[in-house]
Amino acid sequence: MNPAQSNYGWGLPVAASTYADKIDRSLLILHAAMAAIFVLWAVYMAYCLVRYRKENSPKAVYSHKSTLASYTPDVLIFIFEVWLIFIVGVPIWAHIREELPAPEDATVIRVVAEQFAWLAHYPGPDGKFGRMAPSLVDYANPLGLDPQDPDAGDDVASVNEIRVPLGRPVLVTLTARDVIHSFFVPEFRTKQDAVPGMENSIWFEPVMAGRFEIGCAQLCGLGHYRMRGDIFVLPEDEYAAWMAGEQAGRRP
Template sequence: MLNKWMGMVPNASEHGYLVDHLLEVCHWFMLVLFVGWFSFFLYSIIRFHRSRNPRANYHGVKSKAATHLELVVILVEAILLLGFGLPLWAKRVTEESFPDKNDALRVHAVGEQFAWNFHYPGADNVFGRQDAHLVTGNNPLGLDPSDPAGKDDVVSKNELYLVNFKPTVIEVTSKDVIHSLSLHAMRITQDATPGLRVPIWFRPKLEGTYEVVCAQLCGAGHFGMKASMIVQGQKEWSAWYEDTMKLQHPVAAAPVSAEAAAPVPAPNPAPAQ
């Protein structure tokens, strides 16, 4: 309930409800602490006002109640962190928890000032070779056109296309400075660090279009570093992939007609004179 009041977007991932529960408990706990400490603050400024205490008391409080209360707060925070937060995090990051590479939709997310590039490996599930020297305006990830593994790869800018209910593994990195890929609706965020490719995984469970933002202050254009995450059915996703593939690899995707495939006949030799 508190989550909703604070404007959290609806959860669209399978594991997201666990994150929401933890946040809900944290928010309630913080509300209790806020009301508690603030009431104590108000009580203190009235109870210990100068007019009621013209002479300072140098002995202070004798009661141990404040210390015990502080210990209870520490205990509750430790339980939240060790009992709920860490196990939840461990379940996201341990290698055994990751879905099988062949069952998952794999994407590389590459941050740059100020956009997100998403790279899909295509039908062969193998990402094409990349080379920093090949990076241009039209080839933001420096894909090597001569690499056969890259012939069916697709790159989309600021649009992340996912398949509903399909386990998704996104490897996050950056071309320039540190960014952070934040998928609020999927309840997952990962820093994008140059030189590192850090995997995250989740399973979408709700079709729709959601916001993707950069969660790490990365420069003057940080506020505009937004993308869309489109979660759709397998059929719609495949149609998008086929269309984009044809656009990005016009030669490889064009059906080879019989005429084009036939060898060019050699010109007739000139008759001997």
């Protein structure tokens, strides 16, 4: 990994997932519109200050006459906002929240958040997640995988490091063990609460290899500040080699 690589600059972090650009575009529209509205109102206010200054209109005139024309700015902004929400925003939201990739077309990972770490669980070559039991959790087995379960034999677990291959969507089942955390990868524009007792499915598809930081975006306790991990997006062959290495390093 290139240590000089920085995903952050003056603007937004690099857009490293397939939907990051879509979110950035809607942010740009919103900010451009707010800037335009700010400038227009400021110009109008400055005009009014000069046009209706004391020498010009020494006596205030109170009237409540509204004409249709006086509603024009409100109507225009209303139309713009409806367009922004329903035409621009909702389809992007639906794409991210509803259009989950099929598990057979994706890298499937279970992520369990806990105070103060991200545990990743891969089903291994058999594609089946092994059984987990809270009573089996210890330092050598952070997920509490049951060694008696045949599906657990090839499972891979890692702490604060998630490896995914480039060029495939990643389907993450997210949950938490203790309190509410939030899985946040700024470069992917991915953020989702991890809630105890709930499984939330999220997805992202990286568009570049590299290292991307996972931050916890929900104040979750004294160690919240250090609840961070890394997603390593690897070329497909490197990912396959890593997974093969995990399988080879296994005790018989």
